Amino acid sequence: MALGGVLSALDFSAARAEQHDEQVDLPKEQLMSAPILPDPLNRCPGVEKHIKMVHGTTTLAFKYQGGVIVAVDSRASSGAYIASQTVKKVIEINPFLLGTMAGGAADCSYWERYLGMRCRMFELDQKQRISVAAASKILSNITYQYKGYGLSMGTMICGWDQTGPQIYYVDSDGERLHGSLFSVGSGSTFAYGVLDTGYRFDMTFDEAVALGQRSIFAATYRDAYSGGTVRVYHIDKDGWKRISETDSMVSLPKTSLHVGFIGLPSHQRRYCTRSPIRSLTCTAVVPACNACHLTHSIVRRLHFCTTRAIAGLVLQVQWRADGVADFWWKRCLAVCFALAVVWLNTRSESEYRMAVPSV
């Protein structure tokens, strides 16, 4: 039906509905660059093998009577390699909003910066600060648009708005959850244990900061993919503030556990107490010598031997390392071993602890 003029407003037919369809323009994401593919899985087969995603983290955030505490670690690991110990996993979206980073670092930092831009546009349009719910909804709509395309992020958008302190968990699957306590990342289960047990809404500021810190330490202690420095932020009605940055290794309780003892049955440990330095020698040298994978099984059994035995081991290594064809290379290995042994033997015990890489 084609009614003209004023009467067309009364036309509820399908034809007019379709006409109107074209004119309605809902706001689309401004940087919508996702390719329109029926199945993105087929676009780059095997891409995961080539691009090593930097995963593994522990982040947490919780609400209490004085605001929001956000605590994160700072390790980036790709596989078994620690890429960095100084990653900033809290992204400052605006002076009242913080976003945490877990999963793909690029995905998190890019989209949270984009979110910062959208929040600023909201302020300019609406003349008021954006609420945490709205900001998290913008981000979750973006991630939902890219659902299935391989984004990897698990972030918590935390802030203080007119309704008080708020935390929203936003996922790369488009999930968005409101809550008062979240922990995200590979070490989150470890952090949850400490966090759930010690959490009370009516904590003081000091208690809350200490709880956040302790939870991340617990996670860095148990999770291989979490570590570095523990950063704690606090959000109150005046915005966010960084409270502390503490090294996660230093705060671990001092124990008599020497690195070389790992994997040894308990009845053998008493030999090691007589020569902890030598046991450390073995484990310190082996990781430094990647070519000698053969030596690993031998050296692990020699934790409790004297320096003379270690020299004998070096000879064994040379004979067994048939893959290493070069004569001089074998000699160099021997020299390296010897020098390392000598050097480590002259160090004091506390320096050993610092020098030994986290095994």
Next chain:
Amino acid sequence: RSWFTLVSAPLNETAPATRRRSEWGAMAGMDCLIGFVGKDFAIVAADMNAARSIMVYSQDEDKILKLDSHKLLAVGGDAADCIQEPDFFKKNMDLYAMRNGVPLSTHAAANYMRGEKSYNLRRRMSQVDMLLAGYDKDVGPSLYVMMLPLHEDVSFSLRLSLLRAIYFALNGTILSPGLRYFIDYLASMQKLDKASHGYGGFFVNSLLDTHWKPDLTEAEALTLLESCFKEIQKRFMISMPNFTIKIVDANGVRTVPRASS
């Protein structure tokens, strides 16, 4: 597609048709939804767990959405789809009500949603199970269930999918006037007296079959629901301490507070 779907941006048209196994966040079936019809009300209950693999994110997640003054939609399945899809339906239904002055009836809403789910069926992956409970002045209370099968249940043999495509197309065009109560066996919609979704549903279906009768009063309905919850808490592997209960009747939608934890 429904002629009155007036919101032009379709629900994430660029979304892929399949999903990697690792991207299936919540396992399907973990959301327990129960609904049935009483004397002059329809009641719906859902658990409050929001979980993913071994971890429970929160235990106070409200899974029953108020679609309009006299409709409730309980949703389960993929967490993101459960927010975005019903939101899209709600916006369209609100727009219809604004333009036409009357809201959709429960029957119309159920059919509209089933049509949209069919449209999305082979275009994108969407995993949402729904229970729609509504009250209309002329019909009274009614309950509709809508579900999609799991992605892995749908076989991909070429001949079979060709047959399905023909069946689907014919049903949409030539044969639809003749098929009064058409149910696409892949995107199904059914009007029922009692229904449940999820693994928890396995345990309560027999309870509902045994103890449900027409013209239940509200007190009887709540007793029946409590016995369903107890059964789930006793026999289902996943711990579900909290449940949401909502009722829709002539006065509208209201939440029923639960006395026990």
